[in-house]
Amino acid sequence: MRETFYEVMRRQGITRRSFLKYCSLTASALGLGPAFAPTIAEAMETKPRIPVLWLHGLECTCCSESFIRSAHPLAKDVVLSMISLDYDDTIMAAAGHEAEAIIEEIIEKYDGNYILAVEGNPPLDEDGMYCIIGGKPFVEQLRKAAEHCKAIISWGSCASWGCVQAARPNPTRATPVHKVPGLADKPIIKVPGCPPIAEVMTAVITYILTFERFPELDRQGRPLMFYSQRIHDKCYRRSHFDAGQFVEHWDDEAARKGYCLYKMGCKGPTTYNACSTVRWNGGLSFPIQAGHGCIGCSEDGFWDKGSFYDRVTDTHQFGIEANADKVGFAAAGTVGAAAAAHLAVTAIKQAQHKGEQDQ
Amino acid sequence: MQTEINSGAVYVYEAPVRVWHWVNALSITLLAITGYLVASPLPSMSGEASDHFLMGYIRFAHFAAAYIFAVGFLGRIYWALVGNAYSRQLFTLPLHRPRFWKELLHEVRWYAFLEKEPKKYVGHNPLAHLFMVAIITVGGFIMLLTGFALYAEQTGLGSWQDSLFGWLIPLLGQSQDVRLWHHWGMWVIVVFVMLHVYVAIREDIVSRQSLISTMISGWRTFKDDRP
Ligand code: HEM
Ligand code: SF4
Ligand code: SF4
Numbered sequence: 001m002r003e004t005f006y007e008v009m010r011r012q013g014i015t016r017r018s019f020l021k022y023c024s025l026t027a028s029a030l031g032l033g034p035a036f037a038p039t040i041a042e043a044m045e046t047k048p049r050i051p052v053l054w055l056h057g058l059e060c061t062c063c064s065e066s067f068i069r070s071a072h073p074l075a076k077d078v079v080l081s082m083i084s085l086d087y088d089d090t091i092m093a094a095a096g097h098e099a100e101a102i103i104e105e106i107i108e109k110y111d112g113n114y115i116l117a118v119e120g121n122p123p124l125d126e127d128g129m130y131c132i133i134g135g136k137p138f139v140e141q142l143r144k145a146a147e148h149c150k151a152i153i154s155w156g157s158c159a160s161w162g163c164v165q166a167a168r169p170n171p172t173r174a175t176p177v178h179k180v181p182g183l184a185d186k187p188i189i190k191v192p193g194c195p196p197i198a199e200v201m202t203a204v205i206t207y208i209l210t211f212e213r214f215p216e217l218d219r220q221g222r223p224l225m226f227y228s229q230r231i232h233d234k235c236y237r238r239s240h241f242d243a244g245q246f247v248e249h250w251d252d253e254a255a256r257k258g259y260c261l262y263k264m265g266c267k268g269p270t271t272y273n274a275c276s277t278v279r280w281n282g283g284l285s286f287p288i289q290a291g292h293g294c295i296g297c298s299e300d301g302f303w304d305k306g307s308f309y310d311r312v313t314d315t316h317q318f319g320i321e322a323n324a325d326k327v328g329f330a331a332a333g334t335v336g337a338a339a340a341a342h343l344a345v346t347a348i349k350q351a352q353h354k355g356e357q358d359q
Numbered sequence: 360m361q362t363e364i365n366s367g368a369v370y371v372y373e374a375p376v377r378v379w380h381w382v383n384a385l386s387i388t389l390l391a392i393t394g395y396l397v398a399s400p401l402p403s404m405s406g407e408a409s410d411h412f413l414m415g416y417i418r419f420a421h422f423a424a425a426y427i428f429a430v431g432f433l434g435r436i437y438w439a440l441v442g443n444a445y446s447r448q449l450f451t452l453p454l455h456r457p458r459f460w461k462e463l464l465h466e467v468r469w470y471a472f473l474e475k476e477p478k479k480y481v482g483h484n485p486l487a488h489l490f491m492v493a494i495i496t497v498g499g500f501i502m503l504l505t506g507f508a509l510y511a512e513q514t515g516l517g518s519w520q521d522s523l524f525g526w527l528i529p530l531l532g533q534s535q536d537v538r539l540w541h542h543w544g545m546w547v548i549v550v551f552v553m554l555h556v557y558v559a560i561r562e563d564i565v566s567r568q569s570l571i572s573t574m575i576s577g578w579r580t581f582k583d584d585r586p
Pocket of ligand 3: 193194231271272273275286287288293294295296297298
């Protein structure tokens, strides 16, 4: 018989009081309302714990770093006790062969029942040789783990979109999880961000573990509760945007007054994430609050979308490297000049024509 | 369409087409100006944020003009179905007809001052026809798709704009890509409008037929009786 979440938590020294607090906290973090706290408590008391296998491909570990800094220490402890028991090579105690043996054990023991959490992504070139885990290409480990899992969590922009290692020219052909060829067809939830917000990560994983299903997802597989609106939609500087009050230089009066960062290239209007509501470091702040525009870190291919400091970014498509406004003004100027020249020739021709007719 | 016409006036553009033309021209002008100001806003306002709503008004003007543009576009499609033969030119290109290509070449040579005399056309000349379809019909449609996809971002998930156009965002990559396509689209249309206005005025003077007055009265008149 597998242990329940509750049993695991008690074994970790968490009191019942703390456990109930955690349940109501989670309910509100998930936007479910207080009525759901008992539901979560019941689920955790009765359901066998779902094991999580946390694999790392090409990545910088910022997702793990974010995760272990989840603001509410309770949430962190609980969720960590739910996960580190299984496999996460960064934070687990075991190492080397022992650690690799645990993967095999989980795959066998919980065949079809565990959650595969992926941080980073596999490079596909040279048969995956650019990322070797335990002597084998990561892509093989990923395919095998995916084959036997119940569902996949793509942590961060690496697993979700590719992120920096997949930025042009992507020398190793780093590929986000859902695009890996030959990967078993399992449900995938994307939790993008570089890294994702800690509370978003713990909330997503708690939701999946307690309800044994994904929260509602958008078209691209992101949980609606955290990714259904843009930074811009909930930004506290939005009133300055609507008023037309913008920072024009990093050190101007407007910057000191906290005006909108749109002209400084803020990507808030094109970025879906929860930073302007959940914020970072325990709700302390977020980039825009610190005076810097959003760089769009949770969006597909954000490294390749031109400067972080331009609003109208350069286009890099079909081999073109150009800025729409520069090209546009040049084209309009050229066409204007050409029309004027054409007009002059037309006038001369007309005069000639008239002269011929008069003769 | 036909070429060999004598000087008798022909009723080409029915009233709905004419009204649409001028409403469309106005809304595109407004869209291009306000759109440019959305991407590159005016100098910053000072004082309390609650005293101003400049960006809000500019965006409102963009969206109001966008709805007029969209309704006009739909209305124009309807008129192509029920109107006269010329009303369908915007949605059809006779690319399979050798004559179209011959006349297209003639038209290009005429603008390059290689032909002494322009031909006469009741509808659009082939060059104009080609550009109208490419820029106004196809280009306008792309502006509608990308524009409403961006609009869906603010009306939010579950809105009809999102249900109808939201799929475009992941298709083009992400929101910033949609903005860039929309932005390039503006420049393509601006350059076309410049050419269109210049050529319409020039042809009105030097060609053998009426142009600008035709879009006002609907009647095409010819300046001579030769074929
Ligand atoms: C000829 C037609 C149009 C032109 C020339 C035009 C031009 C532009 C331009 C240049 C931008 C700025 C893009 C950027 O940030 O780089 C823009 C933004 C936008 N346009 Fe258009 N547009 C047109 C039609 C439409 C239509 C039909 C809609 C549909 C509702 C629309 C909705 C929008 C929206 C929602 C934005 C973003 C506004 C914001 O972020 O505040 N546009 N447009
Ligand atoms: S700072 Fe960025 S996200 Fe905030 S209102 Fe301005 S453009 Fe939008
Ligand atoms: S504000 Fe933008 S760039 Fe910064 S963390 Fe949030 S989504 Fe990423």
